[in-house]
Amino acid sequence: MMDRKEVILDAAFHIWGKTNFTQMSLTPIAKHLGITKAALYKHFRSKDELLQAMEQRFLSRYRAFHEEFFQEVVGLDLSQAVYRFMENILRFYLGNPYFLSYFYVLLLRSRLAERPEIAPLFLRQRELFRAIFHRAGIQTGSEELDTRLHFLYICTTFWVSTLFWEDKECRHPSQIRPPVSGDLEVWRSSLDRWNRYCMEGLANLTGNLQESHPHRLNYDEIENKTLFPPPPKREHDRIFQAIVDVSATVGIREASIERIAEKLGMSKSSLYSHFRSKRSMFETLLREEQRFLLRVLKEKLSSLSGFAERSYGFMYITLRHTLSNSSLLSLFNWFRFQNIRIPIRPPGRSFMAEYFNFFFEAYEKGELSCAKEELIPAAVLLHVLTFRSLQDTASPQELDESLSSKIRSMHQLYLYGLTTPNLSKESV
Numbered sequence: 001m002m003d004r005k006e007v008i009l010d011a012a013f014h015i016w017g018k019t020n021f022t023q024m025s026l027t028p029i030a031k032h033l034g035i036t037k038a039a040l041y042k043h044f045r046s047k048d049e050l051l052q053a054m055e056q057r058f059l060s061r062y063r064a065f066h067e068e069f070f071q072e073v074v075g076l077d078l079s080q081a082v083y084r085f086m087e088n089i090l091r092f093y094l095g096n097p098y099f100l101s102y103f104y105v106l107l108l109r110s111r112l113a114e115r116p117e118i119a120p121l122f123l124r125q126r127e128l129f130r131a132i133f134h135r136a137g138i139q140t141g142s143e144e145l146d147t148r149l150h151f152l153y154i155c156t157t158f159w160v161s162t163l164f165w166e167d168k169e170c171r172h173p174s175q176i177r178p179p180v181s182g183d184l185e186v187w188r189s190s191l192d193r194w195n196r197y198c199m200e201g202l203a204n205l206t207g208n209l210q211e212s213h214p215h216r217l218n219y220d221e222i223e224n225k226t227l228f229p230p231p232p233k234r235e236h237d238r239i240f241q242a243i244v245d246v247s248a249t250v251g252i253r254e255a256s257i258e259r260i261a262e263k264l265g266m267s268k269s270s271l272y273s274h275f276r277s278k279r280s281m282f283e284t285l286l287r288e289e290q291r292f293l294l295r296v297l298k299e300k301l302s303s304l305s306g307f308a309e310r311s312y313g314f315m316y317i318t319l320r321h322t323l324s325n326s327s328l329l330s331l332f333n334w335f336r337f338q339n340i341r342i343p344i345r346p347p348g349r350s351f352m353a354e355y356f357n358f359f360f361e362a363y364e365k366g367e368l369s370c371a372k373e374e375l376i377p378a379a380v381l382l383h384v385l386t387f388r389s390l391q392d393t394a395s396p397q398e399l400d401e402s403l404s405s406k407i408r409s410m411h412q413l414y415l416y417g418l419t420t421p422n423l424s425k426e427s428v
Contacts (some may be wrong), residue, residue, distance in 0.1 A: 058099060
């Protein structure tokens with residue numbers, strides 16, 4: 001008979017997972033189990049204790065998955081090892097359907113690879129793949145090896161996410177749901193396709209971008225063409241800056257509306273005269289940032305030619321905009337802590353079409369021969385690779401040489417896959 005704690009953990013993942021862990025009340029869990037909240041507290045003294053148990057369950061099964069992979073990959077070549085890795089990741093999440101959205105929750109908290117329970121596994125896997133790459137004739141230094149593995153992890157997790165997305169046309173982590181089938185064989189053709197992409201990249205997959213090999217791209221020139229001035233001062237900047245200042249002084253959790261109003265020298269009611277609610281503050285900030293970035297992308301990408309140049313221009317512009325607005329992360333964290341019920345709405349289709357317009361243009365010109373329904377996944381992946389490169393860089397303040405080198409390498413992997421012999425760091 002299953003331990004009662006395990007039953008409660010199952011229910012917590014199931015009930016909270018339906019909201020992607022944005023609404024975590026104990027009441028629906030108790031109702032689902034047909035018990036009182038008081039009965040729940042006999043097994044877990046607090047919600048925090050339940051959350052810790054959930055985290056330990058995820059991490060223990062995540063470790064077990066890696067241990068299984070280590071046993072299976074011995075003696076395999078690069079192509080076989082990558083395929084087995086992707087297959088096992090898919091099997092892991094199909095067998096634990098609410099673990100995927102929980103994985104994204106953990107990513108928001110910390111770098112998973114640095115967790116003491118997980119770090120040794122990643123180090124072991126790193127050395128395993130180093131040997132596999134070397135047997136394939138791909139000599140990798142530490143930085144390049146990390147970039148290649150980073151690319152593999154991102155692509156694999158992203159690919160599995162596409163199978164879990166509720167709305168296939170407008171993809172966003174907030175829409176993760178268990179897939180229609182938990183049978184791995186149902187997704188075999190998709191696995192084959194994405195495995196080939198990871199190995200060969202978008203260019204080799206389509207066969208139409210060979211003339212834009214990374215060693216022929218002038219990255220310095222692309223970056224110079226896409227430079228842009230900072231956004232103009234906006235009406236609400238003073239309020240947003242006050243949120244950042246107060247958060248830095250007293251911490252995000254203590255940065256109350258009252259303290260922000262005091263910082264601005266106005267009453268709480270006066271502050272709310274600018275915004276109806278915290279949600280409207282959040283939506284105003286997001287809308288203004290989107291508008292500015294869209295204007296820059298439209299203007300600057302038009303000065304570049306071909307998909308290879310424009311895809312890197314997109315990455316560079318997005319990174320520079322984020323780094324030049326260091327307060328954005330503080331603001332988004334403040335909104336998250338102040339009102340965790342603010343929904344993260346998936347971007348509308350019209351915004352997606354504008355934001356990734358250069359993908360559709362490349363498709364219409366015959367530069368990309370992938371299926372039309374694959375354009376949005378390919379575009380969103382480029383966006384994810386850009387931001388994950390930024391988030392996994394320790395305290396980035398500017399687009400320095402190290403980060404620039406990493407993003408160039410990630411772009412080359414995006415186009416040419418893990419089989420690219422050497423990642424070019426220099427423009428030519």
